[in-house]
Amino acid sequence: xxxxxxxxxxxxxxxxxxxxxxxxxxxxxxxxxxxxxxxxxxxxxxxxxxxxxxxxxxxxxxxxxxxxxxxxxxxxxxxxxxxxxxxxxxxxxxxxxxxxxxxxxxxxxxxxxxxxxxxxxxxxxxx
Numbered sequence: 001x002x003x004x005x006x007x008x009x010x011x012x013x014x015x016x017x018x019x020x021x022x023x024x025x026x027x028x029x030x031x032x033x034x035x036x037x038x039x040x041x042x043x044x045x046x047x048x049x050x051x052x053x054x055x056x057x058x059x060x061x062x063x064x065x066x067x068x069x070x071x072x073x074x075x076x077x078x079x080x081x082x083x084x085x086x087x088x089x090x091x092x093x094x095x096x097x098x099x100x101x102x103x104x105x106x107x108x109x110x111x112x113x114x115x116x117x118x119x120x121x122x123x124x125x126x127x
Contacts, residue, residue: 002026007066009034009058020064029068029124033079034058035116048085048117053090055120060096063124070123071100078106078120089118 002025008014009021022031036051037044039058045051060070077096080086086106097104100123111119 022066024066029066031122033119033121035119044085044115048088051118052089056096066122072126073102073122074125075102075123076102077121079109081117083108
């Protein structure tokens with residue numbers, strides 16, 4: 001049995017809410033729902049496309065920290081707050097996953113902060 005590894009993204013909410021940015025178990029990496037604040041400045045842009053790009057950059061960084069890469073992503077769940085955002089985020093999703101093509105689901109739902117327009121979670125496998 002391989003040891004579980006919790007990967008922190010550095011958010012103060014992780015210990016408060018009791019979650020990890022990612023959890024590695026064996027050949028699997030489960031990345032928590034990630035929203036679109038800039039990975040460096042932590043500022044949330046107004047553009048849903050920029051939020052999607054930031055979200056994917058954060059996911060890429062945590063996967064690399066865990067020893068995985070974007071090409072290991074086998075499952076992606078996208079949550080958007082307005083159905084019209086689908087067309088707007090296509091460039092970011094295509095850039096990130098166009099060649100990888102993970103199994104994916106897109107859901108329209110409200111997020112905890114009204115300024116958040118997109119949240120993405122992924123599962124990666126290396127084996």
